[in-house]
Amino acid sequence: MQTRAIVSVLGDDRVGIVAAVATTLAEAGANIEDIRQSIVGGIFSMTMLTTIERTSPAFDDVQRMLNEVGERLGVQVTLQREDVFRYMHRI
16 A cells, blocks of 8 residues: 655755655655645745655654754655645645
8 A cells, every 4th residue: 555645845945955855755665756846036845746655664754754854954844645735735
């Protein structure tokens, strides 16, 4: 069974954000299904739709890994299950 999840990244733009987040997801066995990013006024914003495999680390462990990367880079990284994300952002 797979878990679809949304990764959101927000913070000051700097070199290596995409690489660090993508590498962390790869190490966790997650696949990036779609990615959108933009830089507005020096603020970096990225949203990824990912699939976390059943054989991957637990969801909470992946979240911890991404939090550590965010702290190291000075950006906010959020991981949410897709169903929770859609519920929170419905109109």
